[in-house]
Amino acid sequence: MREFYENYLLMKKGKRILGNLILAAIVILIIGVFGYYIVKSNRSFVPQSFIDARNKNATIAADMVSNLDESVKSLNKISEEDSNHNYSAALSLVNQEAGRVETARVDSVDISKELIKMAEVVQDIKPSSAGKIALDAIQQETTLIEHVANYNSYFASLLNSLKIKFLNNGNYDGNQEVQQYISNMNKEAADINTTNDALNQKLKEFDGAVN
DSSP, X not given: OHHHHHHHHHHHHHHHHHHHHHHHXXXXXXXXXXXXXXXXXXXXXXXXXXXXXXXXXHHHXXXXXXXXXXXXXXXXXXXXXXXXXXXXXXXXXXXHHHHHHHHHHHHHHHHHHHHHHHHHTGGGSBSHHHHHHHHHHHHHHHHHHHHHHHHXXXXXXXXXXXXXXXXXXXXXXXXXXXHHHHHHHHHHHHHHHHHHHHHHHHHHHHHHHHO
16 A cells, blocks of 8 residues: 555656646746747747737646646545545545546647647748747647647546546555556656757747847
8 A cells, every 4th residue: 555655646746747847838938939929120020820829828738737736636635535445535536637637638639729820820930040940849849748648648547547446445456557657657747858948948049039
């Protein structure tokens, strides 16, 4: 049982890292790439559709971060209910989290759609060199969202394992399976970190190109 709760702690740590990374990306995107929204010279221009799509993505991504924070709180409660052998209550919380995972999946799809809209007008960004950098940044954010989607997929599998445990009143022999899900989630969190660093670098380059 101790090993199982250590797995809880590892997974919750991964979610905090993930939430912080996504939030950092949102802030930098707003201030960096998309802070330059208006024509500041005859050589600089960002299409309104690009701006609108980015604003929508910022809203969606902020909701994703909020949901991640709620998931961390919920996992604490699940752990408490599990420790107290309140499996019915724990199961109810797991089912709620499953709903959040589905919401995150839909949000990831919506963000991807907006990224496509942005990519369709990068050729209109002036100077053209800035447009190329913007496209690179979009590609990096696309990769970031893919890793977030993978993370959520593993999280969904983890929740399913917990559901099986609670449906069987705590009788569960799948700790190795749980460890694998957590390992996969931590790997995705590391990949998100690496991708986020690359994205930040592209955004700095974009800033220099349009100013």
